[in-house]
Amino acid sequence: MRARRILIRILILAALFTAGVFAFNFVIMPMLVHQSGAVIVPDLRNDSEAQATQTLARLGLKLRVLRSEHSSQTPEGFVISQSPRANDNLKPGRTVTVVTSLGPEMHRVPELRNMSLRQARSLLEQAGLTLGRVSRVTHEGNEREHIVATSPPVGDEVLDGEAVEVVLAVVGGGRTYMMPDLSGEDLFFIREKLEKMGFRVASVRYEAREGVFPNTIVDQRPQAGARIREGESVELVASSSR
Numbered sequence: 001m002r003a004r005r006i007l008i009r010i011l012i013l014a015a016l017f018t019a020g021v022f023a024f025n026f027v028i029m030p031m032l033v034h035q036s037g038a039v040i041v042p043d044l045r046n047d048s049e050a051q052a053t054q055t056l057a058r059l060g061l062k063l064r065v066l067r068s069e070h071s072s073q074t075p076e077g078f079v080i081s082q083s084p085r086a087n088d089n090l091k092p093g094r095t096v097t098v099v100t101s102l103g104p105e106m107h108r109v110p111e112l113r114n115m116s117l118r119q120a121r122s123l124l125e126q127a128g129l130t131l132g133r134v135s136r137v138t139h140e141g142n143e144r145e146h147i148v149a150t151s152p153p154v155g156d157e158v159l160d161g162e163a164v165e166v167v168l169a170v171v172g173g174g175r176t177y178m179m180p181d182l183s184g185e186d187l188f189f190i191r192e193k194l195e196k197m198g199f200r201v202a203s204v205r206y207e208a209r210e211g212v213f214p215n216t217i218v219d220q221r222p223q224a225g226a227r228i229r230e231g232e233s234v235e236l237v238a239s240s241s242r
Helices: 002-036 049-058 117-126 187-196
Strands: 062-069 079-083 095-101 106-108 130-139 146-151 157-159 163-171 176-178 200-207 217-221 227-229 233-239
Touching: 049 062, 049 095, 117 130, 117 163, 117 200, 187 200, 187 233
Parallel strands: 062 095, 130 163, 200 233
Antiparallel strands: 079 095, 106 157, 146 163, 176 227, 217 233
């Protein structure tokens, strides 16, 4: 008899639990949802604008594009960010604001011919590009060093920050040397030595390098092993004091 009473109690508790779950799912929750009218905002990032619009429409929400901006990570026309954020609650009829991508930023290669290396570097930086490898060719005459060609060519569209290689014409004549490896040498000593040998130090750029003494050469143009003619220019990169 005692076991029977225990079994009856268990069955009653199970029935009450089942009834409670049923009431919560099919009575209480619908009432709460109906009262608040809230839906969960979906994650729209990396969806196209059309996909995001359809997704929100199914939930009774609207889409508004706040602005579009360049992104190298998100394809053109796709969502970069949103407000409210994903998983936030929002009432139907409300608007989700998004920022969409214009794709990667592109720049046109400017006209660099007949410019000096310094002028070219400055113009490239203004255009959102960088100066890449410098190849040198000799020419006869008294003209100063000047750029005669670029790669990519002028007018081509390239990614933001991309390097543009140039061909620099330098005055012919004079002796030809094999460019030594200047890495690890003292900047001031090498600069003085190069100028005494008839070379021009066109530029010195500083970079922070851990474990390297300040004013130590860490890179050079032309590179070690390249042929360089007397009177040509040399570019150096040295470690900064940081």
